[in-house]
Amino acid sequence: MNSELNDDNDIIMSLSKVGKKYGQNTALHPIDFELERGEVHVLFGENGAGKSTLISLIAGANKPSSGQINYDGKNVAFSSVKEARLLGICAVFQEFSLVPQLTVADNMFLGHELSSGYVLDKAAMNDKANAVLNELEFDLTADQIVGELPRAGQQMVEIAKAFCANVSVLILDEPTASLTEHETEQLFRLVNKLKSQGVGIIYITHRMAEIRQISDRVTVLRDGLLIGRLNTCDLDEDSLVEMMTGGSASDVFPNVESTAGNIMFEVSNLSSELGIDDISLHVKQGEIVGLAGLIGSGKSEFAQVCYGLAPKTQGQIKVCAKDISVATPSTLIEAGLYYCSPDRHDSGLVIDASIGHNLTLSALKTNEFSFDYSYVLKGGNERQRINTLMKRLRIKADDSHHLVNSLSGGNQQKVLLAKALSRQFEVFIFDEPTVGVDVATRKVIYQFIAELCQQGAAILLISSDLPEIIHLTHRAYVFCEGQIAVHLEKEQINEQSVLSHFFAKGEAA
Template identity: 45%
Template sequence: MAAAATLVNESQGAQSPEMAPPLLAVSGISKRFGAVRALDTMDFDLRRGEVHVVFGENGAGKSTLINVIAGAIPPDQGSLAIDGKELRFRDVQDARAHGVAAMFQEFSLAPHLSVEENIFLGAEPNSYGFVRIAERRTRVAEALSRFGFAIDPQAMVARLSRAEQQMVEMTKALLTDPRVLILDEPTASLSQKETESMFGLVRQLCAQGVGIIYITHRMKEIEAIGDRVTIMRDGRFVKTVDVATTTQKSLVELMTGRSFEKFYPEIAHTPGEVVLEVKNLTTLTGCVSNASFAVRAGEIVGLSGLVGCGKSEMIRSIFGLEPVRSGTVEVRGKSVPVRTPARLLEMGVAYISSDRRNEGLMLLRPTRENLTLSSLGQTELSWSGWLKTASERTFAKRLGERLRVRPLELDKPVVKYSGGNQQKIMIAKAMGRETDIFLFDEPTVGIDVSARVEVYGFIKELVEAGAAVIIVSSDLPEVLNLSHRLLVVRNGEIVDQIEKSDISEGRVLHGFFGTIDETSSH
């Protein structure tokens, strides 16, 4: 494919390694969307063979920056250079032709096409307009094998798990042999084993001189894979630091502009009566098998396990979202034989989904409608089937302010908010009713550190006011630090129940993999 970018400046002569320009240099990039300045004279550089993390709150400008670098959107001003040559990309294909590829958090896959068709979509090997199917099939099989992705090339993408779809997206990006690779939250849906495989692949690419721009909110990932971190705030460059010499506390303070004395709050544990009890629960699909546990008022019970272990299905089945073969659920001592979300809501149980976009929110509807959705039947909001519109606005405003949605605009579509604000709106919606049992499924997925701290604060308020909380999380430090009791799930079964004083990373990991923890007496 012929290079189509406009070459602005040619480098003059060869340079010594010491004087060589960075692989990628971004200088003074600015971008506006209407009245909103998403990037404000942003600077960034990437060296060959490094993992450079871009770190910032939702709304800091990270997505806009990587979209500019990937050729998806043009900057209003500023310059971008590769190997010292200033370039302007017309589009994503143009950027790929110059060695810049991206794997975005929101996938660009065609769900009703096969893995093979998706990987070469728009770039199929062809002769005179006819796709060379045999060649495409061979190249896809070789690529999946080389990158260590165990996926059937003929499988329809819609039927793959999100982790498998992520692997397809990664393969698409890598097949262009990029010199600059952008990874946007690449491990958000991966298990620990899959994450380690991803890190291994990243290290191989770096050893070959590929520069990687890595977006993540996870501190442990920054420490595990990052070389440098550039912090952004309000669309601007704050500072670039070396991972090896920077603490988590410093990163959070640089990102937010304020101090956090403690990342995870101390949550008082004053357990009351049992308000939710699950007995021998088995789902129709078998992803949950013979699960039994109880939750008391005033405590947090965590569910932890590898991706696909059945932990999410466990709380979804409690809420009537997964069909059950056998077992019982009791709420405040009363059996609930026929469980539907509407019935559980009436009984004071709320489920906060891990999937904001498809289950948790009506993205194209106004904020006020999302905030009041689960409360419409209450007398404060309706009369004889008619909505009290003035009361709805007051009710929604109160909930939005309680959860500190900023800036709160009741008529604004939810899709226009950052991930952190969307998560707050989803939690606020659950708090609009008389609710004292909360089922959180991945409560901080895809949100930044500052929003995480706020979500943890809300959970603390709920529990210390007497609510019972279950937290399902794939973020191990999160579930270790927040839980008063921790249930370890493996292959759909609860294999360990750990009290707060005995919770340790080692014991939990042994539970994940079914190995023996010789330091534990359990």
């Protein structure tokens, strides 16, 4: 569509030489960028390429270090997100900005509350919020407390928030990272509706299929530089990946032979009030076992109960043949189990601490890093280990002293995974390990999981990404409504066999 749009009236926003520096570091070199009315413009690029930085400048969350933004024919300089929002520029950021104690409706209208006279019009806000949620077909109600929702629910609130205001420019930074296919489809339907109303949409995603499905143009960034721009209809995936990485990223999935040995992780008849009902499963040395299922099917909750983050009502957990009678994170770590949370902020990383501190936190008490009977650390060993881990997972930062919250989303994810190597573990539970990471990093993460398996680790891979289950696992359990719907051997794992068990009998797929 954009080939015919050359008229200046069709441009809702243009950036001229807009860049951003943090101290000496350049997050975004000065770039030009244009957004047309009624187009979906994807920003694509590796982790740390500068995508979130670019949108933070457009949405008023950060001030550019250079350049000029022109919006609707006028030069603008926003001092806050609210100011941009009042002018019709609305962003759904990668990291949430919700107030957990407030309701869904309160959050959706935060900063632009509806009132009647001097009094807040709660009823009107609830009605409007429910109408937006219904249109999106999100399974939420206006009066729910946001802090009690799972991550996927909170992501839906962030999205719904953007649809409450009158928008001319909508910015979505990886909005589908925790959504199911159905919710994603509804979101795309609304995106298309806004598009037909002339709204300009900037969309960040690492998913190739989404680019094809909804975008008109793609702008590729690498290392804070503009690499190129193409129309989606001319897009060829290999060249897009090449533009992104500067090389090719073929064969993303490694071939991992199973060398299954003794049972290292065994769960019997586990139930919990989190909706887990009588689950029994096991993982052997040298094998990768998948847990598939919809968000809310119980697969993630199962891992939380196993790791002692939520109480069990019955059942038994064994790690390395040892009964874990009281499951707490520290007893499980001592027993040799590593758990990688799906939510790097809530229970994975200390984001206000440095990369280095995060990487060795769970191992500081071991002999490798501290002298016996004292609180003195072996600083040399710690530094050496930190450097090795940063290189192994290609964590993009000049220095391990940088705070984790100054890293891009995907690089934070790599820090979370690298923690798995900080000490000796026999059993690994990875819950959604590749959320928000680029194709090249995916490859690094899969290789890393494959190597752990080849070295004899027992790995439980919980994933909503079907190709991960199909290509990486040796056996898989499919969860549905808190129970195991089916157990599949390697040769039985395919899209059809997994998907057909996602839904309870009688429910439409």
